[in-house]
Amino acid sequence: MDLMEKLELVELPKLEGHTDRVWNVFWNPVSTLPILASCSGNNTVRIWEHNSLSHSWSCKTVLEETHTRTVRSCAWSPSGKLLATASFDGTTAIWQNFGDEFECISNLEGHENKVKSVSWNAAGSYLATCSRDKSVWIWEVLGGANEYDCAAVVNGHTQDLKMVQWHPTMNVLFSCSFDNTINGHSSTVWAISFNAAGDKMVTCSDDLTLKIWETDIAMMHSGEAYAYWTHLCTLSGYHDRTIYSAHWSRDNIIASGAGDDAIRLFADGPSYILLLKKENAHDVDVNSVQWSPGEENRLLASASDDGMVKIWQLATKQ
Amino acid sequence: MVSGLINENPTVYERKERRVRTDSTNSDEFSVEPIDQLEIFDILFFDFAFINIHHIRDIRDPEHPYSLEQLKVLTEDSVEVDDLKSYVRVTFTPTVEHCSMATIIGLSIRVKLMRSLPPRYKIDIRVAPGSHATEAALNKQLNDKERVAAALENPNLVEMVDECLSPSFE
Numbered sequence: 004m005d006l007m008e009k010l011e012l013v014e015l016p017k018l019e020g021h022t023d024r025v026w027n028v029f030w031n032p033v034s035t036l037p038i039l040a041s042c043s044g045n046n047t048v049r050i051w052e053h054n055s056l057s058h059s060w061s062c063k064t065v066l067e068e069t070h071t072r073t074v075r076s077c078a079w080s081p082s083g084k085l086l087a088t089a090s091f092d093g094t095t096a097i098w099q100n101f102g103d104e105f106e107c108i109s110n111l112e113g114h115e116n117k118v119k120s121v122s123w124n125a126a127g128s129y130l131a132t133c134s135r136d137k138s139v140w141i142w143e144v145l146g147g148a149n150e151y152d153c154a155a156v157v158n159g160h161t162q163d164l165k166m167v168q169w170h171p172t173m174n175v176l177f178s179c180s181f182d183n184t185i186n187g188h189s190s191t192v193w194a195i196s197f198n199a200a201g202d203k204m205v206t207c208s209d210d211l212t213l214k215i216w217e218t219d220i221a222m223m224h225s226g227e228a229y230a231y232w233t234h235l236c237t238l239s240g241y242h243d244r245t246i247y248s249a250h251w252s253r254d255n256i257i258a259s260g261a262g263d264d265a266i267r268l269f270a271d272g273p274s275y276i277l278l279l280k281k282e283n284a285h286d287v288d289v290n291s292v293q294w295s296p297g298e299e300n301r302l303l304a305s306a307s308d309d310g311m312v313k314i315w316q317l318a319t320k321q
Numbered sequence: 322m323v324s325g326l327i328n329e330n331p332t333v334y335e336r337k338e339r340r341v342r343t344d345s346t347n348s349d350e351f352s353v354e355p356i357d358q359l360e361i362f363d364i365l366f367f368d369f370a371f372i373n374i375h376h377i378r379d380i381r382d383p384e385h386p387y388s389l390e391q392l393k394v395l396t397e398d399s400v401e402v403d404d405l406k407s408y409v410r411v412t413f414t415p416t417v418e419h420c421s422m423a424t425i426i427g428l429s430i431r432v433k434l435m436r437s438l439p440p441r442y443k444i445d446i447r448v449a450p451g452s453h454a455t456e457a458a459l460n461k462q463l464n465d466k467e468r469v470a471a472a473l474e475n476p477n478l479v480e481m482v483d484e485c486l487s488p489s490f491e
Contacts, residue, residue: 024470044470072474075467091471117471135471163468181465191465209465244443262443262466287440288466308466309440 009320012266012281012303018051018312020062025306027076027291033083037295038063039304040086041312042074048088048098050105051312060314069096069107076120076166081127089118095132097149108149113140113156122176124169129154131176133164139178160184168195173223179206187214187234196251198271204232205257207246213238213259215275238275241267244288252294256317258303260289266305266315285309326384328417333391355404356438362397365389365411365433380429381485383422392416394426407441409434414449423453427463428472429485 023044031038037053048066053059072091079086086098086105095118097109116135123130130142130151143154162182169176179185179192190209197204202220207213215235223230244262251257255271256278266284270276285307295302301317365380380389389395394413401410411430415423427446434444446463448456462468472478 073470091474119467165467181461181468190461209461 010268010279011318011320012268012279012284012315013318015302015314015316016060018049018060018062018314019310020049020065021045021047021310021312023073023310024288024308025290025310025312026073028293028304028306028312029077029079029086030293030295030302030304031079031083032081032296037297037302038083039312039314040077040079041304041306042077042088043310044073046070046072046074046090048074048077048086049312050086064105066098066105066107069110070094072117075118078121078123080123081125085127087121087123087130089121089132091117093118093134095121095130097151099149109151111140111142111151113153114138119164120166120168122167122169124174124176125172126174129169129174131167131169131178133167133178135163137162137164139164139167139176141176165192166194168197171197171199171201173201175223177204183208185214185216188212191245193245193247194249196249196257198251198255199253203235203251203271205249205251207249207259209245211239211242211244211246213241213246213249213257213269215272235272236275238269241269241277241280247289248291248293250293252301253296253298254301256294258292258294260284260292260305262288264289264307266292266303268317281315284315285311285313327420327422328384331382331385331387331392331416333387334393335391356402357404358397358400358402361400361402361409361411361434361438362395365395365400365430380426380433381487382416383425383429383481383485389413389426389430395430406443407439408443408445409438410445410447412447412449414452418452418454420453423448423459424462425478425481425485427459428469428478429482431463431469432473432482433486 021043025041025043028041039051042048050063052063070090070092074088074090076089088096093114095111096107098105099108114134118132118134121132128144133139137160139157141155142151160180160182162180164180167178177195179195181191185192185206188208188210192206192208194207204216214237216232217235218230218232242261246259246261248260257269259267264283264285266281268278270278286309288308289305291306293304303315305313399412431446447460
């Protein structure tokens with residue numbers, strides 16, 4: 004990417020409907036038409052769809068009456084056919100798309116407390132969840148059937164977990180926590196995101212920094228030795244409030260969403276620079292930012308405490 | 322006195338005399354006036370609508386029939402406000418270093434401000450430096466909005482908070 008090009012985020016019509024804060028957004032990874040899921044403090048999930056004829060966005064369906072508390076996190080399976088949703092009610096629901104309707108086909112119980120995050124591995128064969136109860140559960144998806152077996156319970160964190168995220172190509176799971184780990188941050192780590200190659204990741208924190216980490220991906224693939232992740236750089240001085248979300252695009256732009264209502268874009272190395280800052284992207288805190296999966300038509304979705312989901316088009320200034 | 326209280330005999334201080342607000346200079350109801358320190362303090366201690374009929378809604382201590390002001394948990398100087406930046410910081414002082422009620426007190430202050438201030442406000446709640454044994458952990462918890470949101474979905478906690486914020490007739 005030419006760093007000299009002047010970028011801007013053009014706001015498309017906002018997606019209104021949630022009656023409480025929106026915690027998380029997740030693009031369907033395979034759909035040819037852009038499809039976005041969003042989840043909220045009003046215990047519901049909304050599926051938004053872009054209509055290419057009318058160039059408009061609409062809420063296709065509302066997933067409700069399954070979760071009885073805040074839905075904190077949502078994630079599409081790699082096939083795009085299943086949606087997993089994690090809730091403060093202690094359960095994780097699996098929804099299947101039957102053409103016009105979504106049906107809850109499974110409800111994973113086991114955590115003793117609020118579920119904070121859910122993530123599918125690249126093959127769609129494992130699902131990870133994490134909770135306020137300090138544990139990470141790994142669920143095995145049994146072939147064909149709507150069955151999920153608990154394959155492992157991992158206790159390692161000393162505090163509330165915030166997010167689990169599988170590596171984009173390998174079966175390695177990452178988690179971050181209120182206990183400040185991934186090590187190096189001085190306060191709660193809220194999110195993790197990987198670049199497409201999987202040799203770098205970004206973490207964001209309540210300590211107002213983004214940190215970039217790097218590993219030897221060849222060594223990681225060989226499995227001969229434990230591949231360490233080394234700290235590459237810290238982006239500090241850019242954010243005024245807690246950074247709740249960071250997402251790495253396929254063309255190497257890192258987006259961040261923060262408690263100062265702004266969205267920022269950073270370019271990947273060798274020197275990490277601020278490409279743009281969108282002040283007042285939302286009226287209040289930005290909880291989640293996520294790039295659309297497509298190579299073209301770069302879209303960024305954002306979710307906020309103001310109950311809004313917004314779609315931004317990354318464009319070059321005329 | 323019921324035994325088992327965290328602080329059995331708290332010192333109770335005099336209520337401060339209220340400064341009288343003179344709003345006569347500004348009669349235009351559509352004009353926007355910045356929110357200042359005194360106003361935040363008033364929000365924490367009064368319900369605006371009833372301010373003149375002595376219907377006082379002090380935030381009450383979870384353990385005692387006294388307000389946070391009477392226990393000097395809060396003073397006017399506890400409140401820093403920057404209306405232009407839509408920012409409020411409240412620094413409170415628990416009555417004892419090991420006060421296990423400090424979380425409820427902090428949560429009550431946050432809830433009161435959330436209900437009273439425009440949503441654009443960023444609110445930080447802290448305990449005064451050196452005033453609590455687990456100061457750092459407490460500050461972190463009170464300012465983690467996910468944990469605050471989760472706490473406010475807990476009916477028992479909400480009941481305790483509402484109790485602290487409930488009207489007291491004097």
